[in-house]
Amino acid sequence: DTAVSQTPKYLVTQMGNDKSIKCEQNLGHDTMYWYKQDSKKFLKIMFSYNNKELIINETVPNRFSPKSPDKAHLNLHINSLELGDSAVYFCASSQGFGVPTSRRNEQFFGPGTRLTVL
Amino acid sequence: QQQVKQSPQSLIVQKGGISIINCAYENTAFDYFPWYQQFPGKGPALLIAIRPDVSEKKEGRFTISFNKSAKQFSLHIMDSQPGDSATYFCAAPIYNQGGKLIFGQGTELSVKP
Structure with missing residues (x-):
């Protein structure tokens, strides 16, 4: 009964490959996010979807393409992987708009996917 | 900023x-910390x-x-x-930007027995 789950937990791949990370939440939330945590543990948002609609797209290379088949799933596909893509990627979810600020902004994070590009 | x-x-x-x-912020539009x-x-x-x-929770x-003034x-x-x-990590959401959270740089706490 994990709230936010991600697969795989670890991903080791060669430069130039294409890979995907999957995320699912069973909290009934409307909004989902992808964050990147670098080696210094700095957390930065990459994308946000609300009810399958993209609402935040930070300055992320277009090699990164999120896809939300339904509001419970948000996947991240990465093309032509580079060394600098090595990081931990977190999926998160929260209630959507129309709820009090505190509930809207409480984000539930998945366990993370550690991506290592060789 | x-x-x-x-x-x-x-x-x-x-x-x-x-x-x-400790955390310090610059954007007065932050409404939740x-x-x-x-x-x-x-x-x-x-x-x-x-x-x-609220000043304390x-x-x-x-x-x-x-401390709102500071x-x-x-x-x-x-x-x-x-x-x-x-x-x-401290954080703050940007008002009306879809729940976008801006995180602080993080503090690694170690409590020694």
């Missing part, structure tokens, strides 16, 4: 002591949060103090325990 500056970067505290982590706790190998989890119309051993807020962990050893 949409930044949240957090200090210190790392903190070592003896068991039973008080851990204090959460603290997240992250254990090694896990995702961040919401620990405690405060709204800007306490939950168990964890207290947030908020644009600062801090986390105090009373009676720190080894189980509190984790990385702590």
